[in-house]
Amino acid sequence: MSLLKIGIAGLGNVGEEVAYQLIKGFRVQKNLFKFELVAVSAKSKNKKRKIDVSGIRFFDDPLKMACSQDIDVIVELIGGDEGVAKKLCFTALENKKYLITANKALIAKYGKQLAELAEKNNLFFSFEASVAGGIPILKLIREGLIVNDITELTGILNGTANYILSEMEVADKGFEEVLADAQKKGYAEVDPSFDIDGIDAAHKTIILSALAYGKMPNLEDLSIQGIREITLNDIKYCNDLGYKIKLLGNSLISKDLNGKEELFCSVKPWLIAKNFGLSNVSGVINAVQIESSLAGPVMITGAGAGGEPTASAVLADIVDIANGTKLFSFGRNSYDIKENFKTTPYREKYKFYLRLNVVDKSGILADLTSIFKDYNISIESVIQKSNQEDKTAELVIITHKASNSVLEDALTSIIKLDGIITKPVCLSIYS
Amino acid sequence: MSLLKIGIAGLGNVGEEVAYQLIKGFRVQKNLFKFELVAVSAKSKNKKRKIDVSGIRFFDDPLKMACSQDIDVIVELIGGDEGVAKKLCFTALENKKYLITANKALIAKYGKQLAELAEKNNLFFSFEASVAGGIPILKLIREGLIVNDITELTGILNGTANYILSEMEVADKGFEEVLADAQKKGYAEVDPSFDIDGIDAAHKTIILSALAYGKMPNLEDLSIQGIREITLNDIKYCNDLGYKIKLLGNSLISKDLNGKEELFCSVKPWLIAKNFGLSNVSGVINAVQIESSLAGPVMITGAGAGGEPTASAVLADIVDIANGTKLFSFGRNSYDIKENFKTTPYREKYKFYLRLNVVDKSGILADLTSIFKDYNISIESVIQKSNQEDKTAELVIITHKASNSVLEDALTSIIKLDGIITKPVCLSIYS
8 A cells, every 4th residue: 555645736625625635534545545645736825724734845836746756646626728727737647647637628628638648658647526526427437337338418517507597496586686696605706607608518518528439529619508598587488388497518429321420519508397307406416417328328416516526526536546547537548539529410309499579569479480380390389478568578489399400590580570679599498 | 458258147137138248349448458258157058048158158057167267257147145146156256256246135145255255365346236227326435435424325226116106106006006017017026025025125225335334234134114005095195295105225324422323224115205306216217315425415316227237237347357446345345344233223303104094983083183192293284085985084194203213102002093994004204
């Protein structure tokens, strides 16, 4: 049982908790493995923390820590897909350190390159904490379901967005108000864009696709739609119709008629029927549903963020190092990972939810339904709510199954109609 | 990359699927690991199977297979906690073979002894398939949540029982009729006792307790109650009251006032509020909910039985061997596993559901409520349904929170009342 010497770069919520657990010691492993926190690097050395780091070597420059002789493992908890975090990770592996990171943006962009370097130097490199916080989803795919072909992944991957959507319903408040509350409570960043515009969920969806299929689409190539346009009314209409709105990351692989693999990949809000498992995942909880060839559908839920859950994932990776685990980071040789894998527009037909704000005048519904008829889209149900004060109305339409492209064409015609006030909100219905 | 030579004992549903996958080859690993199915043992050599075993060494006696020189891994899929399965497992480890088994009864009884032998001989020994079929729940506890203290496990661990309870509601049929249907479909054994009387779920609960806490209670010491007494009416009353009935295995560890560890462990039907995750797990699906110190609550659901899901778990264990995984079977040294760990009667207070069949005469409700008053148990709601034909009535009572022991005392008095026709059904409400 040799001693594993650990250096942590970044002492935010997660870094502080990892350091605390390493100093305090944790379940089971005291008599099996020996860990020592030997170095830390953070912006401020003297900030008040729940741990005393005064006896531990402090590096102002994390890159110097990554070059230090007597460190075995670098834990990167700085964040960001470029800059010092990127340099630190490459430097650590070049200097033959094991590397653990929670940095989803970096892995989504440079995961393959880092894995190549780790393999070249025969080093364990893992990033369990980068997706779904305390849920050991990467290990589940990489090891637990290793013999399965995975065909689809669907996840509630961003706790902030899920909290906002849940809280709008619970508190009966609009998007902006709930977002402001969430920012006050620390559930949302001052600049909430990564979370509510779907970027964070997209990074995680890319990492899951790499683990499951060995295919990494580019962020720029993903269809990404956030939750800013969802109103409290949308949530209420959907509730009445038997649905919840959830921001889902989805990644689906299949073969076209010529046997060529196609990857469908998106982040967007979906309607989910209330009897579906994912619809019951509320608040800051994350969930991932996996379609697998032998085990069938497997779903796992748990805390997607926060210091303790994320530290749990970081520390599990550290234990894997101590245990001599030799698995590849993405469950396969890095040369088997296809970067820049082109995504294909979804071909499957879905039911759609449309909400339109219109001038409340006669004939508008007739104009709309006639467009739907032209595009051969049948309507399942319509709700019309008129506002006498400003002579406007909200129209909610649920379509029967239609293809995305046909619906988009219909929407292009609808937007041109006289009496349409704002861009229609259009969400697919998950089934 | 050395070749791992595998022998399978037992070619039922699961064994056949494991053999099929090994012959066919499966995802990812072809270029990383090399497996070869070199021997099988089964009752009948010539039974028609989806695999051709004619070119593979056949052993009439699986014990001889376990002694064979050129086999590295024995996969035991015979079943049963004594007899040939037990002999085979011990013989395999004594002969320095890696051992993989799906045998929950055997692990619940001899898991510690087998783990000791495996450790002595420095062999990987695992049994992922023994709990919750295709769900990699043991790996999740043993590795994914390794740094967490686990305080409670609750699971829907028997697919047959869960199918029967779900199907009674869906098909609007009584217990006996649904059981007979399930037997016809192959979802239930000809002798269904292990599944519907809770024994199978108890084996799995014991294994989970060993993994999570290192404590193994005896089967005989567990509080076990099956689902035979649940009627279609019970399911309907509960549905009206906002609950589902689920057979749950539960294992809970805490410390008493003197800091001594206490284990609460049971298998019984519970009422679960419909907004709780576990209540939505229907049919043959299994689920396990884990309360952990850092990651918080984690829940995983998936197929709990069947050839393919169970084979997925067996094969994941085989890949772990090929990968040189060195983890202990129960996530700790076997000498840290406490066998025969005494369970403690549940002390926590719960709400209870009671269904009583009574003679429909005046005064019976007064008698009942007076007993509840004597025992200081308050009543939350009462439903009374009279049957004019035979002058009987069903009384359904939901109590406020009360301790198990007080409720049992009250029941003892209730049973003695004049007009009580059958033993009351009493279920706790999960919260």
